[in-house]
Amino acid sequence: MSDTPSKTIARLSTQSSDFERELTQLLAWEGVSDASVQQRVDEILADVKTRGDAAVIDATNRFDRLSVSHIDELRLSAAQLEAAFESLPDEQRDALAAAAERIRCYHERQKPTSWQYEEADGTVLGQQVTPLDRAGIYVPGGKAAYPSSVLMNAIPAHVAGVRELIMVVPTPDGAVNALVLAAAHLAGVDQVFTIGGAQAIGALAYGTQSVPRVDKIVGPGNIYVATAKRAVFGQVGIDMIAGPSEILVVSDGHTDPEWLAMDLFSQAEHDEDAQAILVSWDADHLAEVEAAIERLLPTLDREAIVRESLARRGALIHCADESQAIELINRIAPEHLELSVAEPERLLPEVRHAGAIFMGRYTAEALGDYCAGPNHVLPTSGTARFSSPLGVYDFQKRSSIIHCSAQGASELGKIASVLARGESLTAHARSAEYRIRR
Amino acid sequence: MSDTPSKTIARLSTQSSDFERELTQLLAWEGVSDASVQQRVDEILADVKTRGDAAVIDATNRFDRLSVSHIDELRLSAAQLEAAFESLPDEQRDALAAAAERIRCYHERQKPTSWQYEEADGTVLGQQVTPLDRAGIYVPGGKAAYPSSVLMNAIPAHVAGVRELIMVVPTPDGAVNALVLAAAHLAGVDQVFTIGGAQAIGALAYGTQSVPRVDKIVGPGNIYVATAKRAVFGQVGIDMIAGPSEILVVSDGHTDPEWLAMDLFSQAEHDEDAQAILVSWDADHLAEVEAAIERLLPTLDREAIVRESLARRGALIHCADESQAIELINRIAPEHLELSVAEPERLLPEVRHAGAIFMGRYTAEALGDYCAGPNHVLPTSGTARFSSPLGVYDFQKRSSIIHCSAQGASELGKIASVLARGESLTAHARSAEYRIRR
Secondary structure, three states, X not given: OOOOOOOOOEEEEOXXXXXXXXXXXXXXXXXXXXXXXXXXXXXXXXXXXXXXXXXXXXXXXXXXXXXXXXXXXXXXXXXXXHHXXXXXXXXXHHHHHHHHHHHHHHHHOOOOOOEEEEOOOOOEEEEEEEEOOEEEEEOOOHHHXXXXXXXXXXXXXXXXXXXXXXXXXXXXXXXOOHHHHHHHHHHOOOEEEOOOHHHHHHHHHHOOOOOOOOOEEEOOOOHHHHHHHHHHEOXXXXXXXXXXXXXXXXXXXXXXXXXXXXXXXXXXXXOOOOEEEEEEOOHHHHHHHHHHHHHHHHHOOOHHHHHHHHHHHOEEEEOOOHHHHHHHHHHHOOOEEEEEOOOHHHXXXXXXXXXXXXXXXXXXHHHHXXXXXXXXXXXXXXXXXXXXXXXXXHHEEEEEEEEOOHHHHHHHHHHHHHHHHHOOOHHHHHHHHOOOOO | OOOOOOOOOEEEEOOOOOHHHHHHHHHOOOOOOOHHHHHHHXXXXXXXXXXXXXXXXXXXXHHOOOXXXXXXXXXEOHHHHHHHHHHXXXXXXXXXXXXXXXXXXXXXXXXXXXXXXXXXXXOEEEEEEXXXXXXXXXXXXHHHOOHHHHHHHHHHHHXXXXXXXXXXXXXXXXXXXXXXXXXXXXXXXXXXXXXXXXXXXXXXXXXXXXXXXXXXXXXXXXXXXXHHHHHHEOOEEEOOOOOOOEEEEEEOOOOOHHHHHHHHHHHHXXXXXXXXXXXXXXXXXXXXXXXXXXXXXXXXXXXXXXXXXXHHHOEEEEOOOHHHHHHHHHHHOOOEXXXXXXOHHXXXXXXXXXXXXXXXXXXXXXXXXXXXXXXXXXOOOOHHHOOOOOOHHHHEEEEEEEEOOHHHHHHHHHHHHHHHHHOOOHHHHHHHHOOOOX
């Protein structure tokens, strides 16, 4: 790598005395909504809670620039979804169906099962797994309307056995995305409302005269959607508050630099806040990737967005060796991790935190975004430290099962009695003591 | 049941034309923090984020009425925890150890495992399960300091393989609870800080000079703690925002009325907001339970709390038959469900929503609260519609694994290319296309 700072993408070295500060700054992301956003969201939610459909219609007319007078104008029928699917070119329809099938297969493996075991005295303990009754899927409208997101959110819910799937997708200025509707058809969405923003989240969380109340809301959205989801959390379940998308690529120096450059671009093209970072212990290789970036940038359709994102949040990081690369992985806890190395299996047990791990030189992140099978809804901004990819488990919940035999209750009653009295909860103690055999 | 309204506990009937409204009112619970609580919490969190230990010390001195000058005065050593354990009467020490062992055994069964599968072309897909690095456990101080909660929060984390467990417990006016410290010793807590409130949540979420930043915060607390947890959610993981504890007992009319009365009391004695509801299709039986309630109430240590809680939020509900009882279960989605019936197994598959299910006449809820094995941290206020008991899975997360063979990448690349171009994400498409074999 040259020593003059590149204008295109930052170059960092773990050898620099300032590295820790630089890295912290690079990773910093404050997804906090300011007080004015908070207040507007609170007002919209309160209005939807009180006035239901009427509030949803008013907000939709205002924010999406429509002139709707009845909620039925904000519904899409099953026939409309099917028509959208049938209207697609064969190639797109086939690709969408192939992706859906692979996503379904993978998620089938994820299903947790109920279990029980019996103790010597006949007491049975276990856990019963059940699906949610109803889930809501938020799909962004406008420029970030992605059919792949519809598949990734709806299919795990379906596999989980959710009884009813409600999708909301705003149509600003009336713009409808046929691919999104086709994906909803394919994924078995039951009802679609063309609403968005905090008003859609409120409608799903509280229910209105027309929009059924759901048990959990999943799917990405802008700051109003994220703020509204945080506000209704507890009233309904939510998936996560997503930050900008990011990738960390670790290369051993033997992957084609143009492949790596394009992998970084594929992240950076999402939006100006997206983050693409490459780590390698091979300085010459980093220089080659940098040259490939410069060479390929002018050929990109979304060149301006990529340039902005690389300049603001991208980095090529030179580290000492493989073990330092692993430290960086676990420090960053990336949403997407590409292990572009000869033996990725060897590194895998060392990876403690990552949303999805793309192993080897052939596994471009883009394959996982669309059709490999695993979910593309992943924990961002370091939240892979404690969060998982969206999955079947997000659409199910568990109930503990306790079935004491007469003898089991008698023995457990003695222990519970002592502990309850230790906590001064004597009604607890007496309730347990009734079951002790005399 | 008599027709004159009881002063002690409300009696409802599903036959009443007003039943749905009465039930909604009975279940209503607004756990919303008002703007002034929100603002005070925001200020404390901002202060802890900026000033670290100093802010924690100031807030602790103020709210817990202490006069501490160094954070080390707010630490408990491993030796102090062990001493607390050793100081317990044998009976309590043995009961605590027996409970811990049973909780450990049950949770061992809950561990999810990593999995992989290989497709025909050599592509490998799977999911890797890893523990959190560090978890924080909030334990309330004062009157609601429960050693059983320490076991229930810490043991699943331990079983999950969490590397470091940090416990916080306020000691208002310097009051330390030896049973709580003993439980922390038994459960293998690594560090204890005697801090509480929003300042403790802030310290765990952001880290200070002395309190390590954790990846997830679990455990119940007052409205300040709940508000702070909601605010830091995203920065760290949180378990849930708990409402008041509740039980729904379904009786077929053949359980001893005194047992049932005491089971209801054991819920009601928690606090004035706790909720105890009994459902039966046997009106005479309900009257007998009511008589038992009146008879036993004066014998309770916490009579005043129980009276208040039964009067405000308790109910005896007469329903038409078993299937109507099941409808009520799923409508209420109770935290604790006691199926005090002859054949609870027969009802089990019909129960869609409940935190924990106590099967049969012998399984008092109190047994599950302390020592049956399953967790007593359960979804409240109807959130069993979408939430699960605290478990090992709350202290682990998953990473998707995608390892494409050269052939697999080539085939997937074709699908991804079509879909990415459909979304106008052409860098995604080109990244995938590099991997297509020519």
